Amino acid sequence: MPCTTILVGKKASYDGSTLIARNDDSGAGSYTPKRFVKVRADQQPAVYKTALSHLRIELPSDPMGYTAMPNVIKGEGIWGACGINEANVAMTATETITSNERVLGLDPLVRWQDPEEDRLLHFPEEYLTDESGAADDSDCSKEDKPAPGGLGEEDFVILTLPYIHSAREGVERLGALLEKYGTYEMNGIAFSDTDEIWWMETIGGHHWIARRVPDDAYVAMPNQFGMDYFDIEDALGEGADYLCSKDLKEFIDRGHLDLSMGEDAFNPRDAFGSHDDADHVYNTPRAWYIERYLNPGSFVWEGEDADFRPDSDDIPWCLIPEKKITVEDIKYLLGSHFQGTPYDPYGSYGDSLMRGAYRSIGVNRTDFMACLQLRPYMDKAPGIEWIAFGSGVFNAFVPMYTDIDDTPSYLKDTPAEVSTDSLYWNNRLIAALTNAAYGKSLNHIERYRLKVQSEGRRLINIYDEKIAGAPSEQVVRQLCEKANQEIADMARRETAAVLDKVLYEASNIMKNAYARSDA
Structure with a gap:
């Protein structure tokens, strides 16, 4: 990718x-x-069974979360x-x-190979590889044997x-x-x-x-x-x-x-x-x-x-x-x-032919x-995962503790369809709307980013002190999950607010806009 x-x-x-x-x-x-x-x-x-290369790999018996x-x-x-x-x-x-x-x-790269192209979509279970990664060719000739690919x-x-x-x-x-x-x-x-x-x-x-x-x-x-x-x-x-x-x-x-x-x-x-x-x-x-x-x-x-x-x-x-x-x-x-x-x-000065000449970092x-x-x-809960969904030009980092048993629904339960109940989809919507009204909406994004990241740091600072004094690992996890939920709730409020603002700005520059009201 x-x-x-x-x-x-x-x-x-x-x-x-x-x-x-x-x-x-x-x-x-x-x-x-x-x-x-x-x-x-x-x-x-x-x-573990790979999806793209049709390997089966036996894993160690002592995984961590x-x-x-x-x-x-x-x-x-x-x-x-x-x-x-x-x-x-x-x-x-x-x-x-x-x-x-x-x-x-x-x-050469180790690519999945099959003499019959349609077998990519209709792959018989008996042809799947065994736990050692070797192809199971017991029911097919040497010419028909599919060759599993590598890892990716x-x-x-x-x-x-x-x-x-x-x-x-x-x-x-x-x-x-x-x-x-x-x-x-x-x-x-x-x-x-x-x-x-x-x-x-x-x-x-x-x-x-x-x-x-x-x-x-x-x-x-x-x-x-x-x-x-x-x-x-x-x-x-x-x-x-x-x-x-x-x-x-x-x-x-x-x-x-x-x-x-x-x-x-x-x-x-x-x-x-x-x-x-x-x-x-x-x-x-x-x-x-x-x-x-x-x-x-x-x-x-x-x-x-x-x-x-x-x-x-x-x-x-x-x-x-x-x-x-x-x-x-x-x-x-x-x-x-x-x-x-x-x-x-998005530049508004200089040689217009050079704008977008190179692939940006935030796309x-x-x-x-x-x-x-x-x-x-941090002896307890040293890991913080800073997360932002969608185009980085238009979003904000949300800090999450990783010493947890579960993650907040707003970041976890992303549906396949567009939904304003998901941070991923909200950030996608905000990006497309802000791009359409960039000059009018950029200040809303700057304020959104400052608010979310400042408040996120404030909450991490508060919970770091509580975690440092926690009497047990169980209490640490409870505090981390409580902090994550509070941060997610804050991000949800601020994201809904900025979505409202950029939707307004994009609506005002629609091609069918007209100044006169009915009354």
């Missing part, structure tokens, strides 16, 4: 938290309703997207990334998050699954705990690399292979800051993938990634805008003598920011549309935005 990811190390964040955040965007011309749920340990299956953002409409799998588990480990999956012909020719975005959260107790464990578990089953797409995955953030990128069908995000740095990731430095010796040795698939060095040598000259450091972006013309419109401008915002004085970002431009291939994967980064910074960036540049599709087809915050100073 087309998305944007921002990762912030604990020494680069405003309060010492690790922050991993991502927009989850649908493909062009589509919109995927989402909901915020808590999956209890007893709801986790013993055997975790939050997730699954699809509402069934048919293509769960797509858990992101969450925090009961060991306070967070995961977001995935950022769809890129590759190149040399990699894919050496280690629909699967990663449910296969990984319930079983890991650290960010590093997340990389190790998912890496083992990738090496065994492979993947049918290119993926970027983030894991975090209160101490570390790890970023993982898949390479071809079965290979992968992962790097620990420096504590004092942030990462900007559009839909492109990101890492621009990798220490293979550390990855295959001590593994202090780098990890990889076991045969990565041989894989690189066999495919002549290392493009470095002489003593130059190995650059995985050059070896495994893409530098297509499409990247310069779709991907690199997003990294450029994020780093321009967080490091405005570190480089020259515009003009003929710019260090980095929107179409630069060498925009750094990570940087030390000029000031510490807040949740609000992340919300602004993930909902941005290149404000303050000639490329803003119309964002399904949700989430920032997973793990706070080291």
